[in-house]
Amino acid sequence: MTRWIPRLIVGVALIHTLYGLFVLPASLDANPLTGIADDGFVDAVEGDVERGATFWFLAFGVVWFTLGHLTHWVVRRTGQVPALVGWWTIGLTVPSLILLPASGFWLALVVGVLALVAARRDARAAVEVPAS
Numbered sequence: 716m717t718r719w720i721p722r723l724i725v726g727v728a729l730i731h732t733l734y735g736l737f738v739l740p741a742s743l744d745a746n747p748l749t750g751i752a753d754d755g756f757v758d759a760v761e762g763d764v765e766r767g768a769t770f771w772f773l774a775f776g777v778v779w780f781t782l783g784h785l786t787h788w789v790v791r792r793t794g795q796v797p798a799l800v801g802w803w804t805i806g807l808t809v810p811s812l813i814l815l816p817a818s819g820f821w822l823a824l825v826v827g828v829l830a831l832v833a834a835r836r837d838a839r840a841a842v843e844v845p846a847s
Contacts, residue, residue: 720796732777
């Protein structure tokens with residue numbers, strides 16, 4: 716399971732980014748990405764809820780990609796998933812689910828729980844002493 720945690724996090728990042736690039740803009744009257752580009756990017760989001768939502772979807776996609784890449788790097792070097800990956804993911808998703816229960820945060824919550832399970836298994840495997 717350890718090898719799958721970074722992949723699952725990158726999967727969340729991919730879904731988040733694709734939603735922000737394609738699904739959300741297509742569901743709005745005016746494409747917020749086009750509007751941001753037409754306004755020259757600088758200060759093109761402030762005051763516009765649709766542009767703000769699109770920006771945050773894309774920004775958090777980058778955050779998820781970063782977390783997935785960092786987790787992959789740690790797993791390659793240590794062979795273990797850091798428990799903090801699970802705790803921080805759960806810490807982000809639980810308040811988000813309280814505020815927005817009909818959302819994709821449920822998927823991130825599952826990934827956080829799986830990261831904790833993997834970290835616990837990795838920790839147990841590290842302290843097991845082989846019988847002589």
